[in-house]
Amino acid sequence: MKLSIDHKSAVPLHIQAENLLRELIKDPEYQAGKLLPNEVDLAKILAISRTTLRQAINKLVYEELLIRRKRLGTKVAHKKMSSKSMNWLSFTQEMQARGIPVKNYELHVSWVYPDDYIANFFDIKTEKKIMKLERLRGNTDEAFVYFVSYFHPRIGLTGDEDFKRPLYELLETDHSVVANLSKEEISAKAADKLIAGKLEITPGSPVLFRKRFVFDQGDRPMEYNLGYYKAESFVYTVEARRNS
Amino acid sequence: MKLSIDHKSAVPLHIQAENLLRELIKDPEYQAGKLLPNEVDLAKILAISRTTLRQAINKLVYEELLIRRKRLGTKVAHKKMSSKSMNWLSFTQEMQARGIPVKNYELHVSWVYPDDYIANFFDIKTEKKIMKLERLRGNTDEAFVYFVSYFHPRIGLTGDEDFKRPLYELLETDHSVVANLSKEEISAKAADKLIAGKLEITPGSPVLFRKRFVFDQGDRPMEYNLGYYKAESFVYTVEARRNS
DNA sequence: TATTCATTTATGTTTGTACATAATAATTAT
DNA sequence: ATAATTATTATGTACAAACATAAATGAATA
Secondary structure: OOOOOOOOOOOOOHHHHHHHHHHHHOHHHHHHOEOOOOOOHHHHHHHHHHHHHHHHHHHHHHHEEEEEEEOOOOOEEEOOOOOOOOOOOHHHHHHHHHOOOOOEEEEEEEEOOOOOOHHHHHHOOOOOOOOEEEEEEEOOOOEEEEEEEEOOHHOOOOOOOOOOHHHHHOOOOOOOOOOOEOOOEEEEEEOOOOHHHHOOOOOOOOEEEEEEEEEEOOOOOOEEEEEEOOOOOOEEEEEOOOOO | EEEEEEEOOOOOHHHHHHHHHHOOOOHHHHHHHOOOOHHHHHHHHOOOHHHHHHHHHHHHHHHOOEEEOOOOOEOOOHHHHHOOOOOOHHHHHHHHHOOOOOOOEEEEEEOOOOOHHHHHHHOOOOOOOOOEEEEEOOOOOOOOEEEEEEEEEEHHOOOOOOOOHHHHHHHHHHHHOOOOOEEEEEEEEOOHHHHHHHHOOOOOOEEHHHEEEOOOOOEEEEEEEEEEEEEOOOEEEEEEEOOO
């Protein structure tokens, strides 16, 4: 890649400048904290206007790859605050997005009588069995989350589905059930014997515990999910903007 | 919030325009697919230049809240889940809403040199001390959360403020700093000796650990907050709805 | 020595202007 | 009727110019 701007190219100048900057900041010198040339000079060097250059820089600033400091200059942003609002991605997709291969350590389907709490949420009777799906998942080295899901009978799951596939994709394509609303409750918990055994930690050590209530398009309950995450292995990110 | 631009305000026009747009696109009409007024007209209406308006629109386009279509116009993008549902309540207000009286077990101000992580977030040098606020809080019976806050020097806190008051109210009324965006990372942790001592639990037992990055109106970092919640005493709720 | 003040410098904000381009709508030619 | 052509219209790109502002630096002052 050549580090100059081609004014005759069909590629917009600010795009060229952006790409050029992306290359430039890979240089160890800049990674080490060296400042970029100031905007006025750099614009002159690249033979584009400062406005156009700023357009390119802005993009990288948005991406938190560059940091501007008034009077000092612009430099490479080191450890960027990762704020990937993971929220609606499935576990599999989220892991894949981070480049971590997902492995199923356990995958177990059973049919159980719902307890009062679940029956109440689903608004069903306790006399009829519903499907329970247990999944122990992690990367290739270790399991770090234990999921327990219960599904509303309305969906019509048989238990023969391929649960290695992303769950919400399966429900949407094969059962026409679309998750529309999720309410979650996150707390810390001490692992009991069962959970400790699954995650291979000592009983009493901390886990991140997540209850998830999932509703479909008609706001009808469709899934009740419990997740036990090994501490340190999982961070839940939430982004909120004031709206008022 | 008034939907007009104040040319006399100290708040930059493009920021005002950005906020205004955020409000505007909440209108069901726009949510339903109506196009925004075209840039030239809208700029005229708001009495700002098209360039300035584009600056604001660009931000929302980058956030994937708006979609531009050449020749067609700009409209609200509805596709992803909006995970933005946090409670903008402060701890005090939240507790009061639940009818639990808040008590401060400890309230301690100190001035410390920021470590690399904090300096990086605030984008400041490590040589200059910043204010650190420690608060141990709970109900009348027991303390169940330990907060550590660091504030950006820009805010100009002296340390003599009345921190028994709700924090964000204090910052807003007395220092004209408004929290606008917060990014949080929630995880489970084992309590170390310090935390265990504060919360009066045995070291190693679980706590809900929450990092909070708070930004002001200009999206500039203003507070870095750490919260250690005694397990079982606190549940974090998140509601996410797909808007398509 | 410590504090205050002015200077410097790079980014931050804003406007006005002009032309390019993609996609649609309207028109014309086959 | 269909295809090709031509407006039309909104965004896209690009420049120049000017002034504002935050923060570091160094000079003047208490």
